[in-house]
Structure formats: C-alpha cells, structure tokens
Amino acid sequence: MSDRVDAARRPTSAPLVPEIPGLAWADTRAAAVDLAQHGWPVLPGTYQLAEHGAWLGRRGAAGLEPVAPLWQLGTTTNPDVAMEWWTRRPYSVLLACGAxxxxxxxxxxxxxxxxxxxxxxxxxxxxxxxxxxxxxxxxxxxxxxxxxxxxxxxxxxxxxxxxxxxxxxxxxxxxxxxxxxxxxxxxxxxxxxxxxxxxxxxxxxxxxxxxxxxx
Structure with missing residues (x-):
C-alpha cells in the first residue's frame, strides 16, 4: 500500500467544517496520527455532522465507507500524511486490514x-x-x-x-x-x-x- 495517492483519489481538500466540535475533531485527528505512527494503515472514511445526518466526504455515500474509491491505494502509515488528511475534514478513521x-x-x-x-x-x-x-x-x-x-x-x-x-x-x-x-x-x-x-x-x-x- 502506498502513501502516494494521486489527485483523483485523495480526499477532497475543503475548508474547515465549523459544525464539528473542535475537541471531537482533534480527537479523531490525533487517533489517526497515532495509529499511523505505530504502523497501522489508516484511511479517511465518511462522516456525519449530526446524529442520523447525511454521510459526507464522498458523493452518494450511504453509510460509513472509505472516501477514496480505490481505498486500498489510499492508506497511510505516515503520521505527517495522516495529519494533513485529517486536518482537511473530520473524516472517520478506518483501518485497512491485512497489512x-x-x-x-x-x-x-x-x-x-x-x-x-x-x-x-x-x-x-x-x-x-x-x-x-x-x-x-x-x-x-x-x-x-x-x-x-x-x-x-x-x-x-x-x-x-x-x-x-x-x-x-x-x-x-x-x-x-x-x-x-x-x-x-x-x-x-x-x-x-x-x-x-x-x-x-x-x-x-x-x-x-x-x-x-x-x-
């Protein structure tokens, strides 16, 4: 699995989403960075702004799923990359198994x-x-x-x-x-x-x- 994800597969860059509480977002980002730092391959997942709300981060998402269509190519164990991705949006944290x-x-x-x-x-x-x-x-x-x-x-x-x-x-x-x-x-x-x-x-x-x- 590669940390180099081309522009078509990268999570879409977007401004900060103010509806997500800062502490919850910080916790999610810290978890992604910590997991990557210890060699767990993580990838961004869709997320909700409210309980039972729409799933965001990927067009047409019907639930909790990877943001990148070719998600197995969009994982990272690089904490700097994880910090960058989870600073863009409050993505869910998913683990790619098998690696x-x-x-x-x-x-x-x-x-x-x-x-x-x-x-x-x-x-x-x-x-x-x-x-x-x-x-x-x-x-x-x-x-x-x-x-x-x-x-x-x-x-x-x-x-x-x-x-x-x-x-x-x-x-x-x-x-x-x-x-x-x-x-x-x-x-x-x-x-x-x-x-x-x-x-x-x-x-x-x-x-x-x-x-x-x-x-």
Whole structure:
C-alpha cells in the first residue's frame, strides 16, 4: 500500500467544517496520527455532522465507507500524511486490514468472556462497536478463522480486503471505543491463533443472535 495517492483519489481538500466540535475533531485527528505512527494503515472514511445526518466526504455515500474509491491505494502509515488528511475534514478513521493488523469480530458477550480469560500480558487492543460486537486486533499472519468460531460463535475474521472503523469513529452519534487501547497493550499485537484459541475456549450457547456488521 502506498502513501502516494494521486489527485483523483485523495480526499477532497475543503475548508474547515465549523459544525464539528473542535475537541471531537482533534480527537479523531490525533487517533489517526497515532495509529499511523505505530504502523497501522489508516484511511479517511465518511462522516456525519449530526446524529442520523447525511454521510459526507464522498458523493452518494450511504453509510460509513472509505472516501477514496480505490481505498486500498489510499492508506497511510505516515503520521505527517495522516495529519494533513485529517486536518482537511473530520473524516472517520478506518483501518485497512491485512497489512500488519487484522481484526476478529465476535458478539459482545463472547468478547467479554474471552477478554477475562486472556492474561494481561497477552492482551492486544480490543475495540467495542456500538452495535453489539467486539473486535480483537491481531497480527496479520494468514491464520484462517477456526470453523467452530464461524459456526458456533458468529465470529468473523477481517483480513486482507477488509476495513474496520477505529475509535473514536462514530455512527449515528454512537462512538466506537477502546476496551483495551493500543497504548494500554503496548502497541503489541498477539498472534491470531492464540486469540482464537481463547475465543474457542470461551464459546457458550449464550453467544447467540446474528452478527451485526461493522462497516
């Protein structure tokens, strides 16, 4: 993935949007810069000015999605580039999976049980989505999702070709948040197989229901 995005794919330059509270914008920009600085490939996503408002940043956007049509070419791990992009507009922060960082999504109840079984030394970053699921971030290592997690845990592996919202991104006024922040985890990412082993051990019939989509 390249930090060099041509003019046709770059987020459109625009004056500051006064409707976005300055603190919220600053938080989003700081998150994007911090993630890029630690090697997480980030890209700008569409955003809302009000709860249940129109999605802005890309013409015809129907939800939270990348601003650039060829979004896989529009990521960065350069903090200076991230600062430039997120100074233009209060874009949402999206992670491009498969380039060092993947995510394993499970229902919230399952995620709570699994996190309790992970020793603090082996906990990587964990995010909570506002619609009933948790995300365990792991190293990109081509480890497939274990079939019992897919069949019985309503789990999904987000790897190459996927993108995920990163806190403090919000949808319809509801923010994504960190249960275990990257800084708390020392920016260390556990192996996918290790996290999946704990997720399998913490499976329960109480983990039911359809899996909500994050993107």
């Amino acid at each position: 060092g960082v993947d995510g394993i999504e499970v229902p919230a109840a399952h995620g709570q049980r699994a996190l309790a079984q992970l020793s603090p030394a082996r906990r990587g970053p964990v995010a909570v989505a506002p619609f009933g699921s948790w995300l365990f971030f792991v190293r990109s290592d081509d480890e497939p999702l274990r079939p019992e997690l897919a069949a019985n845990g309503h789990a999904q592996l987000h790897a190459s070709g996927a993108r995920l919202p990163i806190p403090p991104t919000a949808r319809d006024g509801l923010p994504y948040r960190w249960q275990v922040s990257p800084s708390t985890a020392g920016w260390a990412l556990p192996a996918s197989a290790e996290v999946q082993r704990v997720l399998v051990a913490s499976l329960s019939r109480r983990t039911g229901g359809a899996r909500p989509s994050l993107a």
